[in-house]
Amino acid sequence: MSENRSLVSIAGLSREKILYLMEMAHEFETHPNRKILDGRIVATLFFEPSTRTRLSFETAANRLGARVIGFTDPKVTSSTKGETLKDTIMMVSNYSDVIVMRHYLEGAALYASELTPVPIVNAGDGAHQHPSQTLLDLYTILQTQHTLEHLNIYLVGDLKYGRTVHSLIMAMRHFSPTFHFIAPKELAMPAEYKQYCQANGINYVEHEDFNEDIIAGADILYMTRVQRERFSDLMEYERVKDVYLLNASMLAKAKPNMRILHPLPRVNEISQDVDATPYAYYFQQALNGLYAREAIICDVLGISLDDIRADKSYLKF
Amino acid sequence: MVAAIENGTVIDHIPSDRLFEVIRLLRIEELDHDTVFIGYHLKSRVMGTKSIIKIANRFFSEQELNSLAVVAPNVTLSIIRDFEVEAKFRVELPHEICGIIKCNNPKCICNNEPMPTRFIAQGNTVKCYYCEKEQELPAVKLTDDLGKA
Numbered sequence: 001m002s003e004n005r006s007l008v009s010i011a012g013l014s015r016e017k018i019l020y021l022m023e024m025a026h027e028f029e030t031h032p033n034r035k036i037l038d039g040r041i042v043a044t045l046f047f048e049p050s051t052r053t054r055l056s057f058e059t060a061a062n063r064l065g066a067r068v069i070g071f072t073d074p075k076v077t078s079s080t081k082g083e084t085l086k087d088t089i090m091m092v093s094n095y096s097d098v099i100v101m102r103h104y105l106e107g108a109a110l111y112a113s114e115l116t117p118v119p120i121v122n123a124g125d126g127a128h129q130h131p132s133q134t135l136l137d138l139y140t141i142l143q144t145q146h147t148l149e150h151l152n153i154y155l156v157g158d159l160k161y162g163r164t165v166h167s168l169i170m171a172m173r174h175f176s177p178t179f180h181f182i183a184p185k186e187l188a189m190p191a192e193y194k195q196y197c198q199a200n201g202i203n204y205v206e207h208e209d210f211n212e213d214i215i216a217g218a219d220i221l222y223m224t225r226v227q228r229e230r231f232s233d234l235m236e237y238e239r240v241k242d243v244y245l246l247n248a249s250m251l252a253k254a255k256p257n258m259r260i261l262h263p264l265p266r267v268n269e270i271s272q273d274v275d276a277t278p279y280a281y282y283f284q285q286a287l288n289g290l291y292a293r294e295a296i297i298c299d300v301l302g303i304s305l306d307d308i309r310a311d312k313s314y315l316k317f
Numbered sequence: 318m319v320a321a322i323e324n325g326t327v328i329d330h331i332p333s334d335r336l337f338e339v340i341r342l343l344r345i346e347e348l349d350h351d352t353v354f355i356g357y358h359l360k361s362r363v364m365g366t367k368s369i370i371k372i373a374n375r376f377f378s379e380q381e382l383n384s385l386a387v388v389a390p391n392v393t394l395s396i397i398r399d400f401e402v403e404a405k406f407r408v409e410l411p412h413e414i415c416g417i418i419k420c421n422n423p424k425c426i427c428n429n430e431p432m433p434t435r436f437i438a439q440g441n442t443v444k445c446y447y448c449e450k451e452q453e454l455p456a457v458k459l460t461d462d463l464g465k466a
């Protein structure tokens with residue numbers, strides 16, 4: 001099955017492939033509405049609900065002219081009646097040209113990609129991988145900084161369980177970044193990712209404080225949720241929960257090019273007064289998810305950048 | 318000592334606490350016709366205590382024998398013909414290990430689907446091919462349905 005063009009993990013993507021997908025996403029930013037997937041069927045199998053991710057993928061498919069089939073809630077499918085993932089994938093493979101799947105088990109998308117010649121797009125497998133989120137993060141960084149090289153990227157909040165920040169580190173290994181890890185002790189960046197940085201020549205600095213002097217050095221401030229249920233010690237949660245909240249007064253010394261990202265949904269980690277500052281970029285980031293997912297769906301279907309550049313179907317809109 | 322065999326395979330220097338896993342790995346309980354001698358908790362100069370298995374008239378594939386490296390990396394294997402040691406060698410941990418090790422991540426797909434597990438060996442650790450969780454080799458548990466790879 002070497003022909004399988006599935007996207008299951010960010011770890012395997014080369015620098016060239018990442019930049020190629022960025023260029024593709026840029027074509028879709030310029031012209032998001034096309035007929036390039038006319039007649040194709042995209043299946044979205046959400047074995048666990050994730051409304052945002054599903055809407056983003058389904059919008060991407062619809063804007064390219066594909067039809068969408070699928071399910072969201074495991075209660076309405078036979079997976080709760082004991083059907084194996086294999087049987088579900090085999091069945092849906094008969095109907096669709098590409099399968100976008102989200103699953104609560106880790107490694108589910110990789111396994112699915114071994115079962116079928118239909119390409120699989122991993123829309124999240126448990127705490128493991130969520131490559132479309134990473135690609136939209138990269139696209140947003142490139143869009144705001146006009147480069148991916150030598151950036152100072154500050155990751156804030158839950159760095160222990162946050163799979164988006166882990167994947168971002170892996171994807172950025174090609175571009176000589178300096179990371180700053182800003183987290184409470186209990187949610188600090190795990191040793192395995194710090195080892196990964198060392199092994200890949202990535203500079204990093206760790207902080208427990210979060211204030212305007214620290215923020216002053218950032219090109220990208222990537223905020224994540226600090227969730228109560230991640231703490232074994234609730235006293236510790238009460239102590240740190242307000243330390244990693246960002247408000248507009250903390251941006252006084254920020255660099256003019258600095259932009260704030262967040263995978264959304266936010267709870268209270270970014271105060272509403274930040275939204276009106278020129279640094280807030282999380283809503284545009286979410287929109288970039290559409291372009292990144294249009295690129296991903298085309299790429300796994302074997303549609304190339306040249307095909308997209310030659311496509312003039314957007315003129316009909 | 319354990320009786321000599323005329324033809325077959327001898328697996329020596331098995332850590333005693335791994336004996337029953339070696340028996341499971343080679344599916345020795347399924348060999349109905351051949352004689353098997355098992356020496357358990359024998360005194361050993363080097364190991365303190367060791368175990369040994371002698372299986373008459375049975376020769377294993379390299380793949381079967383190398384799977385022993387998962388639980389007992391330092392065993393010595395002897396192939397016996399006419400009461401003589403025809404060949405003696407050590408096991409080698411394969412780069413990829415299928416259907417033997419149980420993933421210790423309960424949220425891994427391989428613990429929730431009827432599928433063989435798959436691990437990649439890296440020195441003294443093994444990494445699940447599916448969920449990428451790593452385990453130290455001495456701590457691994459074996460799958461419940463060994464050998465269905």
Ligand SMILES: [Zn+2]
Pocket residue numbers: 107420421422425426427445446447448449450
């Ligand atoms: Zn696993």
